[in-house]
Amino acid sequence: MPNNIILYIASSLDGFIARKDGSVDWLSPYENGQEDYGYKDFLEKVGIVIMGNTTYKQVLTFGEFPYRGKDCFVFTRNKEKRKDENVTFVSKNAKDFISQLSDNKNIWLVGGASIIDEFLKFDLIDEFIITIIPILLGEGIPLFKGRSNEKNLELIDVKTFDPGLVQLYYKRKIS
Numbered sequence: 001m002p003n004n005i006i007l008y009i010a011s012s013l014d015g016f017i018a019r020k021d022g023s024v025d026w027l028s029p030y031e032n033g034q035e036d037y038g039y040k041d042f043l044e045k046v047g048i049v050i051m052g053n054t055t056y057k058q059v060l061t062f063g064e065f066p067y068r069g070k071d072c073f074v075f076t077r078n079k080e081k082r083k084d085e086n087v088t089f090v091s092k093n094a095k096d097f098i099s100q101l102s103d104n105k106n107i108w109l110v111g112g113a114s115i116i117d118e119f120l121k122f123d124l125i126d127e128f129i130i131t132i133i134p135i136l137l138g139e140g141i142p143l144f145k146g147r148s149n150e151k152n153l154e155l156i157d158v159k160t161f162d163p164g165l166v167q168l169y170y171k172r173k174i175s
Contacts, residue, residue, distance in 0.1 A: 003048070003098065003104060003105060003107050005107045006106060006107065006126065006129060007109045007116060007125050007129065008129040009110070009111055009129075009130055010130075010133055011132055011133065012026065012135050012136060012137045013132055013136055014136045014137060015143050016142055016143065017111060017113060018141040024058070027133065033163075035161055035162070037131055038129075038159070042108075042129070046070060046105070046107070047070065047103060048072075048073070048101070048103065048107040049070045049071070049073070049108050049110060050073050050109050050110065051075070051109075051110035051111060052074070052075050052114055052115035053075065055112045056087065059110075065085075065086045068086075071088075072087040074088070075089075075090050076090070094115070095124065098124055116143070117144070117145045126171065127171050128153065128169070129169050130143070130168045130170075131168075132165065132167070134164035152172075153173060154173050155168070156169045156171055157169040
């Protein structure tokens with residue numbers, strides 16, 4: 001069984017994953033309640049976590065590193081970076097990196113936009129779990145840059161949550 005790459009991410013209703021400055025403060029009202037929107041169950045099924053360097057720097061500002069016990073990789077253009085206490089840095093393209101993984105694990109593609117774009121370019125994302133937050137930001141960092149080839153997806157599930165969130169779960173159609 002090959003690795004299964006899952007994009008699990010939140011987006012504003014108008015398609016942004018962060019403000020122009022990278023801030024995700026608009027997610028705060030939805031993070032501290034009893035509902036975790038399936039996050040804990042999802043995280044238990046993940047063995048590898050992948051993110052871009054900007055996302056990693058932001059994760060470090062949240063307090064204790066939340067992905068301890070997972071194999072964590074951070075894509076960076078800085079070829080000098082190798083490893084720190086939390087992650088291993090990767091400076092090769094996504095396709096080459098994924099082809100070298102021998103583990104058959106679920107992989108969480110955390111973000112941000114540039115690494116998502118690269119994984120889409122190589123058609124590496126198998127599942128898309130996108131939680132739509134009921135806010136219009138007007139501008140920001142788009143979830144999809146629109147530079148990848150057309151992708152056909154199959155809707156697997158839709159969940160709604162009391163504060164108005166909608167979680168869409170799609171799988172890539174293999175033709």
